[in-house]
Amino acid sequence: MLTVVVILLAVIAAIFGIILGYSAIRFKVEGNPVVDQIDSLLPQTQCGQCTFPGCRPYAEAIASGEAEINQCPPGGEATIIALADLLNVEVLPLNAEHGEAKQTKTVVTIDEQTCIGCTLCIQACPVDAILGAAKQMHTIITSECTGCDLCIPPCPVDCIHIVPIEQNLHNWKWPRPDGGHSAPKAS
């Protein structure tokens, strides 16, 4: 009796699984594949320096022709070359309006002695990497920080500083062989 029940349940669950699997293919929602490809080349800092609210909207804007490919300072030249490759367009120099490319990867730290707990930087952070509350000392979650520096302008007491990421055993990577033709990945 028990065996019959277990087998029956398994069979019915399998049938339902097949139905759902089939309908997942049948009713698959076509995303825009170009947007996905562009998005995967962008550095995912979500910094908004391109004037779009994040990397995905910027990718959509590039795909629809509303934005140039040279508006991404965190990605720098490598991203522009990769995007130009993908879209078959000319390589453009980075648009200085949107900021300058960084040579080394950086994060920010908060000088906790100076911080007055105003929460302005928390609102500016696109990736929620700043921890703190009103009138409490804030701190940066270094592993979440993408180094977009958006928190620096709002700070009224200038207690946020840029520090380069030190290389250690945990974040060391092989240098890129082709001089940075592929897009840098967010780490």
Added chain:
Amino acid sequence: MTEYALILLSTILVNNFVLVKFLGLCPFMGVSRKLETAIGMALATTFVLTLSSVSSFLVNQYILAPLGIEFMRTIMFILVIAVVVQFTEMVVHKTSPLLYNVLGIFLPLITTNCAVLGVALLNVQEQHGFLQSLFYGFGAAVGFSLVLILFAAMREKIAAADVPEIFQGSAIALITAGIMSLAFMGFAGLIKV
């Protein structure tokens, strides 16, 4: 025909699932803060409830009953409901992205709406046939939608009203639901089913 009309009337007003049988209270309290989301939830629940009522009837009638394993009812019905909800989500996502965005997270949440399982189990308990199950499920869904939308509309007004401090928030919502429930109890004298 009278029988089906009576089932509808009974499930929508007299034996309303939310206010009289007290099933499906979590979406009733949780999704009723804004009228717009309440309407979305009501639509999605109506669809799922009707479909799952019928399909769980079929599963019970043609799989569980012939094999004499009715004790597997609850787990089987939950399986059926979960599949129906998933399927609905896919179809809605494909056919109407707008509706999909409006419903958002509420669509998968219907799986845990106890009214859905309640209807399936009550169908068996009251030995409903196919059409009766259909109307019972649909009526329950319309009843749920009716009180959810009414309640959401009231809560929007309450949000703007001057509520005494100790009653603010959930307290006034629960009191309102209680009074609504009392009002719906009044329908009990309408017909006898």
